[in-house]
Amino acid sequence: EAGVTQFPSHSVIEKGQTVTLRCDPISGHDNLYWYRRVMGKEIKFLLHFVKESKQDESGMPNNRFLAERTGGTYSTLKVQPAELEDSGVYFCASSPWTSGSYEQYFGPGTRLTVT
Amino acid sequence: RKEVEQDPGPFNVPEGATVAFNCTYSNSASQSFFWYRQDCRKEPKLLMSVYSSGNEDGRFTAQLNRASQYISLLIRDSKLSDSATYLCVVTADSWGKFQFGAGTQVVVTP
Numbered sequence: 001e002a003g004v005t006q007f008p009s010h011s012v013i014e015k016g017q018t019v020t021l022r023c024d025p026i027s028g029h030d031n032l033y034w035y036r037r038v039m040g041k042e043i044k045f046l047l048h049f050v051k052e053s054k055q056d057e058s059g060m061p062n063n064r065f066l067a068e069r070t071g072g073t074y075s076t077l078k079v080q081p082a083e084l085e086d087s088g089v090y091f092c093a094s095s096p097w098t099s100g101s102y103e104q105y106f107g108p109g110t111r112l113t114v115t
Numbered sequence: 116r117k118e119v120e121q122d123p124g125p126f127n128v129p130e131g132a133t134v135a136f137n138c139t140y141s142n143s144a145s146q147s148f149f150w151y152r153q154d155c156r157k158e159p160k161l162l163m164s165v166y167s168s169g170n171e172d173g174r175f176t177a178q179l180n181r182a183s184q185y186i187s188l189l190i191r192d193s194k195l196s197d198s199a200t201y202l203c204v205v206t207a208d209s210w211g212k213f214q215f216g217a218g219t220q221v222v223v224t225p
Contacts, residue, residue: 031210031211033212041217042215042216042218043159043213045214056212091159093213097211102211104211
């Protein structure tokens, strides 16, 4: 079974540009989460989809970040316009929630550098 | 105060030795608890879930103390491949939102 995949693995953009990150969850996983790790800090929650609906977006830093999950399959996270403080590693995770388990499976992450 | 706190280490452990470390959490309503391991520049990988009664998976033993709000991880007979950062993870709500500790680094030496 394929794991969570993310694209691109790395992205270097200039301040003010736009970047779109993509996440493909494990097939059949209704729950999709985005997290971010900035340098020297712990991994922080950004938002959670259940199928195509946003269940919780309380961790989104500001309105420059827009996440979508059309059709309840893959998700995109767009940053527009990017700022220097957006640099970090963006992880996506998915979970099936079978048997009441909240275990999440993470993708390899997208390392975003804003210069 | 951070929601999930861990000793950052590093814990330098001779191969074959035992190492143990804790993690404390602030939200008494937290429902689920996990240990993930993260290798350098890689994604977190699930090591084990932590259950109220404590649980063991091979050389790894996890304990949960709800009264004192901490979880622990013990690694027996450490292998070189156990060198990693161990992330303590707590769910913050009934939707599985993860709260991470900053991680405990373990370095197993020959």
